[in-house]
Amino acid sequence: MLVSALLCKTPIYYKMKSTVLSLLILALAINVNGQTNRYTISFDNAVHHEAEITATFPDLGPGPLSVRMGRTSPGRYALHEFAKNVYNFKATDSKGKALKIHRPNPHQWDIKGHDGEVNISYTLFANRGDGTYSQIDETHAHLNIPATFMYVNELGNRQIEVDFNPREDLNWKVATQMPKVKGHTYTAPNLQYFMDSPTEISNFGLRQFEVDNNGSPQTIEFVLHHNGTEAELDTYFEQVKKVVLAEKEVFDQLPQYDYGKYTFLACYMPNVSGDGMEHRNSTILTDREGLAEGGMKNNIGTVAHEFFHGWNVERIRPKSLEPFNFDQANMSGELWFAEGFTSYYTNLTLCRAGIISPKQYIEGLRGTFNYVWNSPALQFFNPIEMSYQAPFVDAATSVDPVNRDNTFVSYYSYGSVLGLALDLMLRQNKLNLDDYMKLVWQSYGKQETPYTLKDLRKTLIQYAGKEFGNHFFDRYIHSSDMPNYEELFKFVGVVLKRDADKPYFGASVVINQFGAGTIQRNTPIGGPAYQAGLDYGDVITAINNTPLTPNQNFKELIAQFKVGESIKIAYTRFGMPKTTTVTVTSDPTYTIELVEKNGNKPNKKVLKNRKDWLKME
Secondary structure (H helix, E strand, C coil): CEECEEECCCCCCCCCCCCHHHHHHHHHHHHHCCCEEEEEEECCCHHHCEEEEEEEECCCCCCCEEEECCCCCCCCCCCCCHHHHEEEEEEECCCCCECEEEEEECCEEEEECCCCCEEEEEEEECECCCCCCCEECCCEEEECHHHCCCECHHHCCCEEEEEEECCHHHCCEEEECCCEEECCEEEECCHHHHHCCCEEEECCEEEEEEECCCCCCEEEEEEEEECCCHHHHHHHHHHHHHHHHHHHHHHCCCCCCCCCEEEEEEEECCCCCCEEEECCCEEEEEECCCHHHCHHHHCHHHHHHHHHCCCECCCECEHHHCCCCCCCCCCCCCHHHHHHHHHHHHHHHHHHCCCCCHHHHHHHCHHHHHHHHCCHHHHCCCHHHHHHCHHHHCCCCCCCCCCHHHHCCCHHHHHHHHHHHHHHHHHHCCCCHHHHHHHHHHHHHCCCCCECHHHHHHHHHHHHCHHHHHHHHHHHHCCCCCCCHHHHHHCCCEEEECCCCCEECCCCEEECCCCCEEECCCCCCCCHHHHCCCCCCCEEEEECCEECCCCCCHHHHHCCCCCCCEEEEEEEECCEEEEEEEECEECCCCEEEEHHHHCCCCCHHHHHHHHHHHCCC
């Protein structure tokens, strides 16, 4: 998932190394025995965001049947409680007799007295289009399966068929990674695959191209629901193709997609929420920006991030996420690698594909680098422990305030800067991260053997030697030390520098039209404002006895002072006037630039190092 910086996301968890033929044979065998659960979904009241859903569970043993709504979704680690959008639930047996229903918890329906078959029906309200939830309106039915369909845990190995009833009056079509049975009926070999198969039903545009995958052609298709033109889709699809081929080069091959096809499900509409979520043979891409409104440039990074997940997290998969649990939050200590290294390759891919320039790529490292480098959170948690925080931060919601400004660094960003460091460290030893990723792919991903942290260490030792591998994991993964980025950047002709004369106040302050400067978030531990006792919500009214004026720029105001200078701050807290003294320090943020920007010219060796890194022609 890509959250603006990458919210993303991570599924699937069942071994599907068999060929399409063996899957079909399995499906036929299941059908012979009648072991198929069937669903239908229709959208007559789409204008009010409702779907009507039925499900049939045949050939049941004695005793109650427990039907559930999921609490989380493939690629998400936090709980989301999809049952809150279900109502009008009914259950009958094979003869239409109403059955007794007991609710032991908010997300479960226990159905008693059946005759070996249970038929359920319910109404779903759905109005958030992203990588987790579902959205139904008269533009589309955007379906994430756990947010849409009830399921039975004990029947997880059964084949599933689902009949989508698209609105023909709206010219809707169906796009999903599930193979078609006939008409609008699609199938999944088991519950895990079904839950991992998002579906876009709309009047979308479609583009395809075929990629030779070592003699086994794979089809890449791009589905786009948008308000733009066919010409815009054509232009964008050319960028998508470049991304696909650039990432294929990292691993020397595509994954062997289960049905010979990978599907991008893109929805760039004003009614959706920005997100990206990877799945085994597909990905969801959502954004409010259409291609003509900035999406042509701004959305392609999500394409790169989510497609890379087809290797890293879908098949190169942490053992801690096997199998994915739809009833509980899913915790993994490897997200710095699964999400973070994928984040590192996101913009690197765009650079290698020629979609952004080397200058744009290098200077674009600045935000993520400073966020990680200057975070007080590094004193509390290492990358593994940051990964453990995913159930609390991965689109999770809470009403009580938290101190994450000081205690959490996103595993996306943390892993990304560590991936950068590892790549440059390896290159100093005439190695590179691409080849390490290839080795991890060959050792674990290609054969779909889930890995552990020890496996990642062992593979790095195998690739780069015992001293190198142990050093990296001991200092930067199991500890929160930071590599020497200044030296690493020099190797590729990049300058890391900081303006020691630039003043730093240490608080995010916005001055409103009444001249009140409110601190917008928790002040960073150890910073000037924190040391002076200033906190989130404090309202600064004057500096050195001079009242603030409406709509001033607080950063420009602080820029008048010199590093080391003490300034008197008047402020209110809970309506009570207070004063304190802040001693301005040197701004800790760095700039990251090509050495050429400072009028210097890299030597041939450095330039070659950079070209090898960025795959420059």
